[in-house]
Amino acid sequence: MICVIDCAECKHILPLKDGWLICCEAFPEGHPMNFDYSNLKQRNECNNGIRFEQKEKNQK
Numbered sequence: 415m416i417c418v419i420d421c422a423e424c425k426h427i428l429p430l431k432d433g434w435l436i437c438c439e440a441f442p443e444g445h446p447m448n449f450d451y452s453n454l455k456q457r458n459e460c461n462n463g464i465r466f467e468q469k470e471k472n473q474k
Contacts, residue, residue, distance in 0.1 A: 420454040421445075425469045440464035 419436075421427055426439040435444035440461035454466045 419451045420466060421451070423466075423469055424454070425467045426464055427469075438464070 421436055421438060424438065428437040428439065428442065431437045431444050437444050438460070440459075441449075454460065455468075457465060459465045
């Protein structure tokens with residue numbers, strides 16, 4: 415199964431850990447396997463007071 419998540423569009427995304435584990439400012443050591451990826455854009459917080467924030471158009 416392929417799962418497309420909004421994390422790639424968030425300004426808090428960090429480089430992959432160990433080349434494959436998704437990391438961000440909310441989960442700097444990697445997203446937990448049981449994390450609920452649904453409705454990230456509507457969520458008040460992902461973790462550690464960090465919530466989804468859309469990247470600016472020119473930000474990679």
